[in-house]
Structures are given as structure tokens and as C-alpha cells.
Amino acid sequence: MVPWKRSRRVLLCVTGGIAAYKTPDLISRLRKLDCEVETVLTEAAEALVSPLALATLSGRRVWLQSDFLSPGRGFEIPHIRLADWAEAVVIAPCSANTAFGIAHGRAGSIVEAAILAARAPVALFPAMNVHMFENPATQQNLKKLAERGLRVVDPAFGLLACGCEGKGRLPGTDLILEEIAYALSPKRDLADKRILITAGPTREYLDPVRFISNPSSGKMGLAMARTAWYRGAQVRVILGPAPVGCAHGLEIRGVVSALEMRDAVMENLDWADCVVKAAAVGDYRARDRADRKIKRGAADELSLPLVQNPDIAVEVGARKRSGQLLVGFAAETNDVLENARAKMERKGLDAIVANDVSASGCGFATDTNTVQMLSRQGNFSFSGSKEEVADAVWDKLFSLF
Secondary structure, three states, X not given: OOHHHOOOEEEEEEOOOHHHHHHHHHHHHHHXXXXXXXXXXXXXXXXXXXXXXXXXXXXXXXXXXXXXXXXXXXXXXXXXHHHHHOOEEEEEEEOXXXXXXXXXXXXXXXXXXXXXXXXXXXXXXXXXXXXHHHOHHHHHHHHHHHHOOOEEOOOEEEEOOOOOEEEEEOOOHHHHHHHHXXXXXXXXXXXXXXXXXXXXXXXXXXXXXXXXXXXXXXXXXXXXXXXXXXXXXXXXEEEOOOOOOOOOOOEEEEOOOHXXXXXXXXXXXXXXXXXXXXXXXXXXXXXOOOOOOOOOOXXXXXXXXXXXXXXXXXXXXHHOOOOOEEEEEEEEOOOHHHHHHHHHHHHOOOEEEEEEOOOOOOOXXXXXXXXXXXXXXXXXXXXXEHHXXXXXXXXXXXXXX
């Protein structure tokens, strides 16, 4: 995890929606990141989630409507102090009533007043009945808020508390945390860039049940994608068979074989300003794929003729346009720099990121990595979590655009 996600100041505003019951989990997850969380509840929210529970989880008092301009606490001007304190403001859930109030500059509640005073990034998560959400009045209010620079995140689709099914659910905690990270990101230097990333393994089937593959988890490629999104880029990921996790903010296209990955890359090549080839693509596939499961038989040996898959990076290098950046990854087991340099030259790469997958803590499926990056700027070494390494790689790649 990148260090800037930790130990941040988050103001959580909870409004009157049944989804308020999910906020304890959000506070707990933020506290595990050592974030300080101040919580503000509207009067309606107090009826739906326990202020004592939220205070226990956050380790801080919870600010209520009764604290707003009250004789006992009003002198603290909590809506101003909290707005000035926060590095990010989250409204989750955001009711239709609160969205209306904020859109019209109303300051009748402690939440509305705090948002009006906020200078930090604001992420708003509307959650309500699907028909309320789709009502033109609600949509107009949310559009106003987005035009003013608040980040309005669409609700999830599913079964709602009222019995209806549709768009209106508060998104999961993982997604909300990603939006908080996006709001807190210290850099937006890729805001005008379109990034195409390949990640994960490929599978070359020998028959309907067996395949040739490798242990790639896709973690490094997805870390490159996630950190590029934090920095403002539009990101498309061509992903082999690997767990995705929370893909919020990313366009994911799943593929299986090297040929499928090649076709997907070529379809998106003209769109991309930068192509990052982080997938562990199989070099060979079966010459003849069996239609039925290959049986063991009596022979002690089995010969399977293989043919080479196309080298996607070579093809992209030959076709890339002026100003388009091509970055490769190299998983090596020996002579890391020499092999990486040869690949960079042979494939027409602008940069290559290489690691020794046989070394401890930087092989396939690990959460950490140690890499050496070669580019026309020189050679660089990075070590840390895969997200930290990805962020460091983008720091260097930005100057190549």
C-alpha cells in the first residue's frame, strides 16, 4: 500500500438512509489504516445507526444535529472546525434530502453546513429507493453537485430494503475506500492520459480440462492500473485468468489465451497513450488442441507439439505511433539486467521493469516486489509493496510522456 493512504483525516457525514447501518464497517476499515475519522450525523441518521457504536469505533465523539448552534457546543462552531480539519469528506449514505440541500446551498443541518464550508475533496454516495434516485429532481441535484466539483458516485444495483430492485444500494466498503484514496491522491499528473495495461497469466488449453500456464496473479499489473487511476488516468486492463478484487475505476476486459490477449491489445492500441505489458503471456500453445480429454493410456511418455504465440510487445513496438509510450515487464531468473536490456531493444520498448522471480518476496503472487527499471533516463531500483513499486514506476514514466 502506498504511504499516502495511511494516517489521513477523513470527515464522514452520515445521512438518513437505511444504508447507514454499513458505516461502522467503513469507520473500522479506515481506523485500520490509522486514519483519524470524525463523524457527523443528521437527525434522521441518528434514528438509523447508533452514535455510540460509531464513537466507539472511531475513538472520537460523534457530532449530532443537537450540537449545531447549541448553547453548550455552539461556541466550537463544529461545522467550520471539522471542514477545516478534513483532508477528505465523505457523505455515505447521502439521502435525496441532503443532496437537495447541498445542491441549493442550504445550511440547515450540521452536515449541510460542513459541506458548504469544506475545501477538501468531497465524495458523495447517494443511496435510496430506485425510483427516488431516478426521479428527475434527484438527478438534477446530483448533476449540479458534480458540475461544482463534488465527486458523485453512482449507487450499486440490487435488492433494496424497501423490496424494490434497482439502482440505489450504497456501494461496498472496498469501493468507498477506493474513492477516498482517489480523493486523497497527491498527484493528478496522468489526468489527460489513456493507459492500456495487460495483466495476469494466459492459459493455453491442451484439451477441454488441461492447460499450460504460469503462476502470475496479476497483482503487479493491477497495481500499475490502480495507481494510474489514482493519478487521474483513464485505464483499461486486458486481464488474463486472475482474481480482480475491487475493479472500481478500471475498465476490465477478461481474456484467456495469448491470442485473445493479442487481439484485445490491438483493438485498443489506437486509443492508448501508453501501453504497459505487465502480463505473463505464454510463449507457446498446443499445435493441435484436443476436442476431448486426453486419456492417460499405457505409454510412459506423452509428446505434445507446441507452436510459438505471437510476441505482442514486438507487434505493438512495430506499430506504435509517435509519442505513444510502450513499457514492458520482464520476469527473469538469471542475468536480470542483461536479459531486460536485450528485450527492451528487441521489442522497441521505451522502458522495461524487470525482477528476479526466484528471489524471496518478489516472485509471482507476492504482495511485495523488488524491480529494476531501465529507460532512456537511466536505471532505477524500487522495492516495497507492489502498489508502492507501481507508484514509483509512474513517477519515472511521467517524464517520458
